[in-house]
Amino acid sequence: MKIINPNGRYLFINISDISIKLFEDSQFLKKNKVLFYNTETDKRSIIYLIDKLKIKNIIIETSSINHISEKLTNDLVNSRYRNVKVYDVQDFYEKVNKRIPLLKFDSNEYFADNIFSIGMFNNDRIFKRFFDILLSILLLPIAIPLILAGCILIFIDSPGNVFFTQTRSGKNSCRFKIYKLRTMKSIHSGDFTKENDDRLLKVGKFLRKTKIDELPQIFNVLKGDMSLIGPRPERPEFVEDSIKENAYFDLRHLVKPGLTGWAQVHLPKATPVDNLKKLEYDLYYIKYYNFKLDLFILLKTVKVVFTMNSH
Known part of the structure; x- marks a missing residue:
């Protein structure tokens, strides 16, 4: 079980409810240097940000992206050559908090992605x-x-x-x-x-x-x-x-x-x-x-x- 490096530098690509839950439930923002990136409005190169700010981890919210562009795909692939770790936001939340993120919308409405496949062999x-x-x-x-x-x-x-x-x-x-x-x-x-x-x-x-x-x-x-x-x-x-x-x-x-x-x-x-x-x-x-x-x-x-x- 890999442990997320504390006091690290993180690039969040698109903010989701799970990201917000991560920031609310822990001291993550206080303990780490975090940069936010929006694929629809941000024109900066991800590779440029990685090199300039020494980003070590990328956390991406894919559900809010209609399609992953070829440029974004290439940047993510190139980031791996720079020893940058890339996480889906749910996997990242689980690694940081050691629990499944359950999102509460209304009094009795919750959501958890990829939850119904859990079980024991x-x-x-x-x-x-x-x-x-x-x-x-x-x-x-x-x-x-x-x-x-x-x-x-x-x-x-x-x-x-x-x-x-x-x-x-x-x-x-x-x-x-x-x-x-x-x-x-x-x-x-x-x-x-x-x-x-x-x-x-x-x-x-x-x-x-x-x-x-x-x-x-x-x-x-x-x-x-x-x-x-x-x-x-x-x-x-x-x-x-x-x-x-x-x-x-x-x-x-x-x-x-x-x-x-x-x-x-x-x-x-x-x-x-x-x-x-x-x-x-x-x-x-x-x-x-x-x-x-x-x-x-x-x-x-x-x-x-x-x-x-x-x-």
Whole structure:
């Protein structure tokens, strides 16, 4: 996975909604030197700009061009001989932000180019399942004592059922029961946790920060309801509301939900306001899934646990 060179010099050929989204969502304009070029009005030579301004990357929006002229084609070809990288704007956005650009037009109208072909090959699914089972078994000798210790702490703090189960949506939107250690009072609503939530047990904050409360989900992984890595499993009612708002949300269910994932490590303290970004990260993970990406997410998750930063 190639990383875009920070503090670089970039030539944007025609500005699109995705370009604008890139500039709004990140510090890209502040960190880089950017030049804009309009194929309909700009008469300057692209090669001249490359040589004069030492442009290293060209980002082109082709959907706004009725046809690519012979001169523009020649300039782009010649730019490659100058070791200039040429990106389609969507590919560039994905490389910079590590997520799929979803464009929001109206309250429930979104657009994403080339999104319906994403998915996981059968060989990848088989290998991923083998990896899930192997690593889960290796984790059990560590997880079981931590789960037992967590159960004791919860029971001392708040006698009652130490485990928490809830219905979630999994692969192909099939419902399953997720297992967690209870970190809140016995009776509480299913609302999102708030900062300084008075429903949280005294020991609950520690269990959440250390992720000990999530460890029973290893048994969900062994059962096959979940994977170690994947989109966060959500409640069916939240899924239904999200699909009504944005139909692309259902694409998350092309794969099994995960104990941790690409969105979780990038937005460890996400709120409902971040739902669109979380979805963009999830779709990126599904589109670019590979074993190296899973290993990277696992290492990032370990870092989150040891630095006591909560998801």
